[in-house]
Amino acid sequence: MNRAEIDSLLAKPEQVVVLDVRRPDELISKGSFPAFLSIQTTDVEKYLAYLPKDRIIVTVSNRAHRAGTGGDLLSGKGYQVARAAGSLDYEDQGGKIARIQPL
Template identity: 70%
Template structure:
């Protein structure tokens, strides 16, 4: 009887380990994606069609990108934008024109939503918030900025040979 119990316990243990190994080896794409964060901002989250319509009015719209500069090459942005990081927004409000509608931009629009709420409180006209990744997923095209090439190394100075 003890041999039977030991055999059953070992079989269950091995089956559990095999199941765990298969789950760990499964590609990330097979696992369900994380649920998107709920929209908690007063600023409207813009669709691709709404963004495209606003971008057709360049003299009336300002695109304000609130991400860190290192995010722009990999995540892309709209062709023309003002870049002020979310953390510095309050400090640079005087540089943002109040006579234009503002589209705030981040990767998934959440930082942009927070920036839009702040700007609205300060008297700016905010059209809405956009996420470049969301915009691309809806078929839009953003510019992917290539970082500048590193400066070429200066040639080594020639050394005179003594004769």
């Protein structure tokens, strides 16, 4: 997804959930969107019950590869999934990424 497509979805927070599938160290070093759920790709299936089926899910990774894998799994389980997003791609296109501070 490009920045305009992502921004369009993020403008409707009541309709979307951002699911970041990266490792915690990547979230800290690279940042993410202002509000997101964090479930690593390998754990997505284990935590399906925590994901709403009545919202569009935007899966996120650095360059969208792992996000695509997670999105495919969710689509196969009946979830509404937008195309995968790369947070680094979004930032490269001028989008604002939130920096996460470790405790």
